Amino acid sequence: xxxxxxxxxxxxxxxxxxxxxxxxxxxxxxxxxxxxxxxxxxxxxxxxxxxxxxxxxxxxxxxxxxxxxxxxxxxxxxxxxxxxxxxxxxxxxxxxxxxxxxxxxxxxxxxxxxxxxxxxxxxxxxxxxxxxxxxxxxxxxxxxxxxxxxxxxxxxxxxxxxxxxxxxxxxxxxxxxxxxxxxxxxxxxxxxxxxxxxxxxxxxxxxxxxxxxxxxxx
Amino acid sequence: xxxxxxxxxxxxxxxxxxxxxxxxxxxxxxxxxxxxxxxxxxxxxxxxxxxxxxxxxxxxxxxxxxxxxxxxxxxxxxxxxxxxxxxxxxxxxxxxxxxxxxxxxxxxxxxxxxxxxxxxxxxxxxxxxxxxxxxxxxxxxxxxxxxxxxxxxxxxxxxxxxxxxxxxxxxxxxxxxxxxxxxxxxxxxxxxxxxxxxxxxxxxxxxxxxxxxxxxxx
DNA sequence: TTTTTATTTTAGGCAAAGCTAAATAATATT
DNA sequence: AATATTATTTAGCTTTGCCTAAAATAAAAA
Numbered sequence: 001x002x003x004x005x006x007x008x009x010x011x012x013x014x015x016x017x018x019x020x021x022x023x024x025x026x027x028x029x030x031x032x033x034x035x036x037x038x039x040x041x042x043x044x045x046x047x048x049x050x051x052x053x054x055x056x057x058x059x060x061x062x063x064x065x066x067x068x069x070x071x072x073x074x075x076x077x078x079x080x081x082x083x084x085x086x087x088x089x090x091x092x093x094x095x096x097x098x099x100x101x102x103x104x105x106x107x108x109x110x111x112x113x114x115x116x117x118x119x120x121x122x123x124x125x126x127x128x129x130x131x132x133x134x135x136x137x138x139x140x141x142x143x144x145x146x147x148x149x150x151x152x153x154x155x156x157x158x159x160x161x162x163x164x165x166x167x168x169x170x171x172x173x174x175x176x177x178x179x180x181x182x183x184x185x186x187x188x189x190x191x192x193x194x195x196x197x198x199x200x201x202x203x204x205x206x207x208x209x210x211x212x213x214x215x216x217x218x
Numbered sequence: 219x220x221x222x223x224x225x226x227x228x229x230x231x232x233x234x235x236x237x238x239x240x241x242x243x244x245x246x247x248x249x250x251x252x253x254x255x256x257x258x259x260x261x262x263x264x265x266x267x268x269x270x271x272x273x274x275x276x277x278x279x280x281x282x283x284x285x286x287x288x289x290x291x292x293x294x295x296x297x298x299x300x301x302x303x304x305x306x307x308x309x310x311x312x313x314x315x316x317x318x319x320x321x322x323x324x325x326x327x328x329x330x331x332x333x334x335x336x337x338x339x340x341x342x343x344x345x346x347x348x349x350x351x352x353x354x355x356x357x358x359x360x361x362x363x364x365x366x367x368x369x370x371x372x373x374x375x376x377x378x379x380x381x382x383x384x385x386x387x388x389x390x391x392x393x394x395x396x397x398x399x400x401x402x403x404x405x406x407x408x409x410x411x412x413x414x415x416x417x418x419x420x421x422x423x424x425x426x427x428x429x430x431x432x433x434x435x436x
Numbered sequence: 437t438t439t440t441t442a443t444t445t446t447a448g449g450c451a452a453a454g455c456t457a458a459a460t461a462a463t464a465t466t
Numbered sequence: 467a468a469t470a471t472t473a474t475t476t477a478g479c480t481t482t483g484c485c486t487a488a489a490a491t492a493a494a495a496a
Contacts, residue, residue, distance in 0.1 A: 005452075005453090007452075007453065007454095008452095025473080025474090026473075026474055026475090027472095027473065027474080035453085035454070035455090036454080036455065036456080037473075037474060037475080038454090038455075038456080038457095038474085038475070038476080038477095039453065039454050039455070040474095041474070041475055041476085042452090042453075042454085042475095043452095043453075043454095046452080046453090057461090057474080057475075058460090058461055058462065058473080058474055058475075059462095085329075088336060089329070089332040089333065089336055090332065091328075091332070095328075099324070099326055099329055102324050102325060102326075103321075103324060106317070106320050106321060107320065108317055108320075110309075110313075111303075111307070111317055114307040114308065114309070115307065118306060118307055223482075223483090225482075225483065225484095226482095243443085243444090244443075244444055244445090245442095245443065245444080253483085253484065253485090254484075254485065254486080255443075255444060255445080256444085256445070256446080256447095256484090256485075256486080256487095257483065257484050257485070258444095259444070259445055259446085260445095260482090260483075260484085261482095261483075261484095264482080264483090275444080275445070275491090276443080276444055276445075276490090276491060276492065277444095277492095437496100438495100438496085439494100439495080439496075440493100440494080440495070440496085441492100441493080441494070441495085442491105442492085442493075442494085443490100443491080443492075443493085444489105444490080444491070444492085445488105445489080445490070445491085446487105446488085446489070446490085447486105447487090447488080447489090448485105448486090448487090448488105449484105449485075449486085450483105450484085450485075451482105451483095451484090451485105452481100452482085452483095453480100453481090453482095454479105454480080454481085455478105455479080455480075455481105456477105456478090456479085457476105457477090457478090457479105458475105458476085458477080458478105459474100459475080459476070459477090460473100460474080460475070460476085461472100461473080461474070461475085462471100462472080462473070462474090463470100463471080463472070463473085464469100464470080464471070464472085465468100465469080465470070465471085466467100466468090466469080466470090
């Protein structure tokens with residue numbers, strides 16, 4: 001169990017996000033990391049020497065099996081810390097991402113295991129995203145976009161996309177949270193918006209909101 | 219509120235540990251940090267440019283007011299995280315130091331404040347060391363070495379020195395914990411050891427153990 | 437007070453991680 | 467197929483932070 005720099009871990013994370021175990025272009029990686037292409041070329045060269053990625057010059061970079069394993073371990077930490085911050089410390093889901101980006105680099109198997117237990121062995125984080133298991137297995141990705149349901153369906157919100165601060169703010173002002181249940185009242189053929197109702201009334205969700213909110217049918 | 223590198227923070231911490239707001243020699247600092255003198259010379263030069271320390275070449279380095287403020291903020295984080303690890307995650311007090319050394323560098327006022335609240339606004343960490351307040355005030359340093367009490371005193375353990383793994387192991391095997399109360403049964407004029415008794419029996423504590431265990435009289 | 441010893445600083449190197457500018461390869465267009 | 471455009475890599479520079487070896491300074495001993 002070698003130890004890696006924060007920068008290395010960020011590259012691994014970005015590669016996993018962009019392509020999973022598939023090749024990723026230098027440019028896409030550069031954009032995601034927020035660095036220039038030339039810096040990325042160097043960085044992946046270093047990662048290649050540690051056998052975390054396979055590099056084909058001018059073609060692309062691809063995580064090795066070990067790289068994927070590491071990426072999942074980091075993602076596990078990230079999502080566990082997010083869960084801690086929201087469930088235990090009372091942060092809002094829009095605030096936790098940058099904090100988890102720092103905490104995910106803390107090096108300690110034992111800490112992760114204990115945190116996992118402390119949080120009640122969660123399968124999903126506060127956004128509903130699956131938390132990788134210790135062994136790398138992934139719990140199911142839950143739900144379908146709200147737009148996919150039809151009038152009369154009873155649904156429960158189970159996941160939201162990380163679509164930026166404004167999106168989370170909108171969720172907050174509309175009082176929409178994971179676990180909420182609604183009835184699909186109507187769907188607009190004009191602008192693809194959806195009307196939901198609950199005990200506390202009914203409201204319309206825009207197409208863009210629907211696309212980033214996932215639910216299951218009850 | 220500037221942000222500092224981990225290395226910088228470690229120097230600040232070391233300086234505070236070694237001298238508080240008093241000058242510290244290059245050599246002592248080097249030893250504490252675990253780097254060569256030449257590296258330290260450079261490092262403190264950088265810190266000087268950020269007005270965190272005053273440097274007098276060949277003489278010594280001294281934290282500025284701002285440096286002391288930062289040192290206390292880091293110590294606060296360190297001790298809050300140690301408290302979290304022991305109280306919430308069930309780590310043993312001997313395991314938490316290296317973890318807290320990582321966690322203390324996490325950058326977020328809000329996180330520290332929320333953690334503090336979550337832990338019940340503690341004044342002392344699991345070793346009994348005072349946790350600096352938000353504003354830099356220091357709660358009292360508790361207790362006197364066990365060797366300072368006399369036969370007949372009833373005492374409560376309130377603090378232990380961070381005297382290394384073997385010391386903590388010894389505490390564990392002897393089942394000595396913060397909060398335990400004892401009666402001083404006898405003190406040896408020969409080897410300065412002390413006999414303590416509780417409901418579960420009595421035992422002798424060596425001079426070296428006594429020197430690292432602090433208690434208050436009840 | 438001079439000399440010896442110990443400490444500290446300078447000088448010069450190395451690796452990580454970023455940058456810009458120039459060169460090269462791959463892709464798209466005519 | 468030849469050329470133009472876009473993407474990627476190379477080359478060379480910067481900062482942080484560590485290193486070793488040599489020079490300079492301060493402290494201790496003679």
